[in-house]
Amino acid sequence: MAKTKNTHGSSDPTDERVTEYSNLSLQQVDEAHRIDGLAGPGLHVENELDAFGREQEPLWKAEGIAQSRPALIAHSGLKVQAETAERLSRRHRRLVKRAQRRLERTIATLSPFVRRKQGQKGWFMVRTGLLLLGDVAGQAGAQIYYGEIPELALVQALAAGVAVVTAGLVGGEVKDLRMASKRKIERTDLTPQQELFAHLFVGTDDGKHFVKALVYTGATVGLLISSGIFALRSTIDGPLSGLVYGALAAGIATASFISSYTVTDEIADAIDTAEKDYERTIKRQTALAGSQPLRVALEKQAEDESIRDEHEVRGQAALLTYEGLKHRVLRRNPGVAGHGPATEPEPVVGRRARDDGSGA
Numbered sequence: 001m002a003k004t005k006n007t008h009g010s011s012d013p014t015d016e017r018v019t020e021y022s023n024l025s026l027q028q029v030d031e032a033h034r035i036d037g038l039a040g041p042g043l044h045v046e047n048e049l050d051a052f053g054r055e056q057e058p059l060w061k062a063e064g065i066a067q068s069r070p071a072l073i074a075h076s077g078l079k080v081q082a083e084t085a086e087r088l089s090r091r092h093r094r095l096v097k098r099a100q101r102r103l104e105r106t107i108a109t110l111s112p113f114v115r116r117k118q119g120q121k122g123w124f125m126v127r128t129g130l131l132l133l134g135d136v137a138g139q140a141g142a143q144i145y146y147g148e149i150p151e152l153a154l155v156q157a158l159a160a161g162v163a164v165v166t167a168g169l170v171g172g173e174v175k176d177l178r179m180a181s182k183r184k185i186e187r188t189d190l191t192p193q194q195e196l197f198a199h200l201f202v203g204t205d206d207g208k209h210f211v212k213a214l215v216y217t218g219a220t221v222g223l224l225i226s227s228g229i230f231a232l233r234s235t236i237d238g239p240l241s242g243l244v245y246g247a248l249a250a251g252i253a254t255a256s257f258i259s260s261y262t263v264t265d266e267i268a269d270a271i272d273t274a275e276k277d278y279e280r281t282i283k284r285q286t287a288l289a290g291s292q293p294l295r296v297a298l299e300k301q302a303e304d305e306s307i308r309d310e311h312e313v314r315g316q317a318a319l320l321t322y323e324g325l326k327h328r329v330l331r332r333n334p335g336v337a338g339h340g341p342a343t344e345p346e347p348v349v350g351r352r353a354r355d356d357g358s359g360a
Contacts, residue, residue, distance in 0.1 A: 018321075021049065021329050043336070046326050053322030057315040064311025068304040075300035082297035089288040096285050099278040106274040109193040110200070113183055116265035124263035128165055128256065135161035135252045138245050142232045164225050164249060167218035168256020172264035173211045179266060200266065222253030 024045065042050075139157035144150050185194070185201040194201060230246030 017052065018325060021045075021325050022332070024329050024332070043330075045329055049322050049326040049329065053319045053326075056318030056322065057312075060311045060315030060318060061308075064308040067311065068307035071300040071303040071307065075297050075304060078293045078297040078300070081293035085288060085291040085294040089285065089291075089294070092281070092285050092288055096278075096281045099274075099281040103274040103278045105193065105196065106271055109191075109197060110267045110271055113200075113267045114265060114271065115179065116263060116268040120263055124259055127259045131168075131252050131256055131259070132158075132161045132165050135164050135249060138248055139229060139232075142229070142236060142245065145236055146232060160225050160228075161252075163221055164253045165256045167221035168253050168258075169260045170211075170214045170218040171257040171259070171261035173214055175261045175264035176266050177208060177211060179264075183267075197270070200270070218253070218257070222250055226250040226253070 136154070136157045139160055140150075140153050143153035143157060148156075180200070180202070183201055187198065187202075190198060190201060226246045226249040229249045230242040232242070233245040234242030
């Protein structure tokens with residue numbers, strides 16, 4: 001049986017009322033004899049129980065408001081932050097869609113021109129790291145043996161090693177020029193999709209002389225460092241040792257050039273850039289959509305609505321409780337209320353109906 005609330009919002013006397021009215025006996029007296037039973041106006045006890053029933057819906061609604069007040073206050077306190085986060089998240093969704101369309105367009109247009117194999121970029125990083133370590137080891141040992149402080153020798157060797165490896169990275173610029181020449185497509189022959197990436201299909205580069213200067217500069221860096229290592233090792237171990245380590249330094253620079261050349265792919269880099277841009281927008285969108293103020297505000301709003309809905313339904317159930325209790329009282333007192341609603345008023349005792357329908 002549904003539990004109800006009294007007018008003070010404390011523990012409800014429903015159990016007492018159910019017990020009281022379940023055992024209620026309506027005394028039948030001549031002065032108050034209701035001969036027409038349920039066909040006429042309702043009994044006082046019916047009106048009383050109807051009033052108790054109508055009382056329940058507003059009481060339970062008020063109880064729901066009281067129970068949901070903490071959640072409502074918390075939601076109101078986060079309202080501004082939640083609205084801001086929701087607005088930013090909604091606007092940022094446009095950036096996500098834009099990045100997705102750009103990625104799809106980039107892959108569809110450029111993927112046939114990709115030359116770099118899957119995983120090749122990772123191996124490039126491994127190779128570069130190993131070349132750097134090898135060059136640092138060769139230089140640091142010689143400088144320490146020459147009398148340099150170990151810490152300073154290591155730092156200087158690391159700087160020189162990075163310089164050698166960096167000089168070899170100019171191979172990427174050479175590869176770009178080579179691949180641009182192979183991809184050349186006349187402007188009039190470009191598809192509408194390729195028009196968006198026309199700079200990748202022109203086949204020429206106005207900065208070609210800068211690339212040549214970079215190649216010469218890189219070669220100079222490798223030559224200078226190799227000469228320095230040759231001189232250092234020659235002073236310590238003799239000319240042969242200097243020649244060996246100088247050649248190793250030159251070989252490391254050359255290997256870095258080749259490694260950079262093989263891994264460079266402007267088309268693959270364009271696709272990678274679009275993918276990373278899309279991943280960044282997804283990450284930001286996830287962070288905005290899952291921001292704590294917005295999440296907590298939505299949770300508190302749902303809690304508030306759920307508590308109110310629950311108490312509204314409980315109020316409706318309590319109303320049905322009193323309706324059922326009213327019929328229980330009538331059922332237990334058939335001498336006054338009869339056994340059910342009459343279709344028409346019953347005749348008064350001592351009188352009979354005339355043939356024409358009037359009283360005798």
